[in-house]
Amino acid sequence: MTAIRVTRLSKRFWNTQALSDVSFTVEAGEMVALIGASGSGKSTLIRHIAGLETGEGEGSGISLFGTPVQAGGRMLKGAKSVRGDVSVIFQQFNLVHRLSVLTNVLIGALGRIPRWRGTLGLFGAREKAKAREALERVGIGHAGAQRASTLSGGQQQRAAIARTLVQGARILIADEPIASLDPASAKRVMDVLASINRDDKITVLVSLHQVDYARRYFPRTIAMRDGRIVYDGPSSALTNEFLSELYGSASEELLLPDAPAAAPPRRPEPVRHPSLGALEAV
Template sequence: MLRIEKLTKRFGANTAVDTANLDIDKPVMIGIIGRSGAGKSTLLRMINRLADATEGRILFEGRDVTQLTGKAKRAWQSDCAMIFQQFNLVPRMDVVSNVLHGTLNRRSTFATMFNLFPMEDIHRAIDILDRLGIAEHAPKRAEALSGGQQQRVAIARALMQDPKIILADEPIASLDPMNAQTVMEALRRIHEEDGRTVIANLHTLDTARRYCDRVVGMRDGRIVFDGLPEQLTSGVAREIYGAGEEFSEAATSTQIETLDASTHALRPTRSEALL
């Protein structure tokens, strides 16, 4: 279904992603973990073609995605929807219009300029919002919603594209634990109910184990682990994060009961800790 072969991205003398290889042969939910700067975001951006690879290939159903240009590239970006940490919504626009922006790639320039949406698309957008538990917020401005609600609007916008793959770049990094769980549960349901592949960048071990079928660990731009959640032991985590014996999983937990646990090992940023 999706094959990544020796994918590399260099920025001058720095290598952000180093000869990454990944095979996905069926719809699956994958969590990519690792420290900040490990190359996780760059990998997703290359898959979506927001960034061009320096070397290597991305094959989807036998087609070389890295060679796509123009209309074919835009079509791929519809098939491979992207969800960002900071939501990327239009704050002063109402929620349902933000969701409808997921159809921009298949609409005319005239319709886009004047926000002319078919009634069928409007009904579909509201149905998707209802599925995510936020249909009552459809007429509100996006800026009036909480962070967790805004991220669900961003997920709804991605679903409007009817993608085959959903890429989520740290989707819960800026959310509190309750909203983080709600968003991850929504992504899991989308995978299970729709049969869509979901690939999410995560910082936390418990999130990866709880929601993902497969976990990929990155360190210094290289994939150093690719296995089942139960294979993600503390020893493996220490290797991924480059930490010593003092490493504590509490430092990367999203479980509410462990948020106040003290640790002197890996000290992530606030966003990483909440992730």
């Protein structure tokens, strides 16, 4: 089943064309990286899939698990029925610092319990057990009673992922989840994302600034430039040389210092995107 389908999505902010005729699909259970230099359109695309922005154009549309959620620049009624199936993690973690880590994770259950219970913060033993289990899975089971403000950045991001597990989402979208983390914390967060994709079959779409993580963790990468998709294929094909062809000097943003290139046995196959223009022949 197709988890995410984006069709001819465009978006303009004032004089900036943030997205231009973007189309792709992500199958259920896939783990896909979304890369691009600053201003390439990654975050704008993620905000559209998450339902935080609406696209433009009569032919534009977004569907989740076969349910249309956007079409022709407007949100559809079907969006509400699949909202609980999508969880979004941002670079800023979005935890309530004065609350305990366990309570922050329990917030993921709000869409699954009666509204009056959520308003009063009345979570049952079942929800609390699930939240503790989620914290154990992301490696911070010891921190449930702590205030969220006492956690390190990497621990806060893992708490946000635990909240996703409690939510029961079928799609996890992460916008630059490791951008502000040190390498050790970034690796732990990526290990957790790979684990829940593998073990829970959750569809994972992650935007990244560092291509080395895409090559290491993601079978497939979608590369964006100037609001367009310029590559969609195996992450193993993203050699430093190929990235330089796609991005020119901007490729320096995407490479970690001394990051080893994953040399493929042959050059990547051409990717035929109508928006690719002169780059179709690479």
